[in-house]
Amino acid sequence: MRRRNIFALVDCNNFYVSCERVFDPKLTGRVVVVLSNNDGCIISRSAEAKAAGVKMGAPLFQAQALLDAHDAAIFSSNYALYGDMSRRVAETLEAFTPEVELYSIDEAFLNLDGCSGGGGAESLSDTGRKIRATVERWTGIPVCIGIAETKTLAKVAVAVAKHSQKARGVVNLVDPTYLKQALERVKVEDVWGIGPNYARRLKAAGIKTALDLRATDVPLWRRRASVMLERVIYELRGVSCLPLELCPPPRRSLTVSRSFGAPVESLADLREAVAFYATRAGEKLRRRNLVANALVVFLSTNRFADAPVYAPSATVSLPCATSYTADLIRCAHHALDKIYSAGHRFKKAGVMLVGLVPAAPVQQSMFVSTERADRLMHALDRINARMGSHTLRYGALGLKQRGRWQALCDRRSPRFTTRWDELLTLNLRATRG
DNA sequence: TCTGGGGTCCTAGGACCC
C-alpha cells in the first residue's frame, strides 16, 4: 500500500502562559501575560488576556493600563522552564509515533500514517483527540491538533481548531468535506509562509483568504514573489512540498544580540558591548562543540523612530575555525571598526557566528623532564607521529615542580599547522620573556 | 522614557575562473 502523507500538527495553546499555569493553578481564569527578554514586549497571552484586547507583541508600556485594569499576572520569560515543559510534551508525543518533528518550542509535526487503526477520516480524528487528551493529562499543557495531507494545510487546520467550539481542539482536513470551509475562514495573512509583505501584495491583487490563494496563478506569483510563495500555494492545493524532518539539520549560525536601554554613540561603549556578545557566543559555540569560520557584527539605530533606520553590518573571516574567545573578540572589534561611524545613536548591536562546523576533539599531550632539550624534542616527535595528519592549533609545555605540573605557557599557533616545532618555537619564545 | 531575541531560506549582483 502506498504511504500517504498524513501530517498532524500539535500546537500548544498559549504555551508560555500554560507553562506558568502548570506550576501555579491559581492563574487559571485570570488575565496572564509573559514578556520578552528585556521585559519589553508581550509574547504570550492567556485566552482571558486576548479577550481583554491585549495585543500580541505589544510593548509593555502601551498595554500596562489595560493589564492593570484586569488585575493581570505578568511574568518575565523563563526559558529553562519552557524548554523543560517542551521536552515533556515531545516525550508524550513520541509514545504515539517515532516520527515526530520538533518544529519549535511549542509545535510538533507528526506522521499519523500508520498511527491509527482503520486509516479512515473518522479514526484519524479519534487518534488526534486521544493524543490531545494524553498530552493534557501527562503534562498539564492544553494543545490543539490539525490533521491534513500537507504541513501548510495542517497549519490551517490548527488555526480553525483554535477558534472552533465544535472542533474540541482537533480539526481533520484529510476528509475534504470541510476543507473549503476551513480555507475560507483563514485570512491570507494568517497562512503559514505569508508575512506582512506578501499579504499586502496579495490583498492588493484581491486575494483575501487561504481559499483565494489556493486558486491563484502559480507561475504569476512565482515570478512576482519567490519559490517560497509558489510552495505555499501548492501546499494549500494538497501537494506536499515540505517533508517531515526527523533529524534536525546542523545549525548554520548562532547569534547573541541585545537592544540598548538608552542609545549608544561612542565606539568605546560599542566595543565593550560587542566583546561581551562575542564572549557569550563563544560559550554557546563550545557548549555545542562547534567552531565558527566567520563572524558578523551588526548595529542598528532605533527602528521605531521617524528617521530612516541605519543598520550597517560587516562579515570577517576568522583566521581559522575557532571558538576561542580572544579570537572572536579580536575579529568582532575588527568588524566593528569597519562599520562604525560617529554621529549615529545605535539602539541595538549583535554578533553572529556563521560557517559553523563540529570542533575536532583531537588532543595529545605528554610531559617530560625539561632538563634535556633532546629528550623534549624526542617526545614532541613521538606526539607528532601519533597525531598523524591532524592539524594542530594549541601547544603547551609543562614543568614539574615539587610534585605538581605547571604549564610554562600555553600559546596558540597563528595558523593551522602540522609542525610541532612551530608551536615549540612559539612556546620557547614565550618562556624566554 | 519604555518597543525581544534567535533562526532559515531565497535572490540578485559582482568577482573570478575556465
Place this chain on the structure above:
DNA sequence: TCTGGGGTCCTAGGACCC
C-alpha cells in the same frame, strides 16, 4: 588584445518563522 558563455563563490538584503 578581443570575444562569450557558463559555472562557482561570496555578500548584502529581503522575507519569513517561532
